[in-house]
Amino acid sequence: DTAVSQTPKYLVTQMGNDKSIKCEQNLGHDTMYWYKQDSKKFLKIMFSYNNKELIINETVPNRFSPKSPDKAHLNLHINSLELGDSAVYFCASSRGLAGANTGELFFGEGSRLTVL
């Protein structure tokens, strides 16, 4: 069973479109994250949620809107896609908030978004 699963794995779309990426974790974790990995492999946090509550929103354009219907799911919706949004987006989860002695992050396999 996949611990952190995200769909779709690949997404190719035109500029200006709206798209969503879904993430689910079956680890019973309280905290979930979205990270963006650029072409140079740099991983940067975008959002984190703890028990459905937004904890971190790291200067991400408001075209990006996370939604957490329950603590096992964290979806990412992107409006008006731009070329610069092309990247690999990783969902991750942890037992609790980072910094609270709750252990490591578990990552999904990534969703590669290509904006044409």
Added chain:
Amino acid sequence: GESVGLHLPTLSVQEGDNSIINCAYSNSASDYFIWYKQESGKGPQFIIDIRSNMDKRQGQRVTVLLNKTVKHLSLQIAATQPGDSAVYFCAVEDRTGNQFYFGTGTSLTVIP
């Protein structure tokens, strides 16, 4: 915030040799550190972690060393194998920011 850097963006080693990947961090209050391995087309996977009350921790073929004085972290891989070829990241926990900061990654290539 945290600044995390790696000394070498790429590293090539002969199969069977030992590999050392380095990481520098800036926040002296950081107390939890993780090494991740990311294979092509996959998400980062946990390799080994260490807390600030330790200087060294060993796993299977991997050792993490922590030098808090100079804020430096290293990952040693013994008897490197082709399957070790991947990008390796250090991650540093930021207690106040409730997040992990990731280094820029080192791409390890193992030459058969």
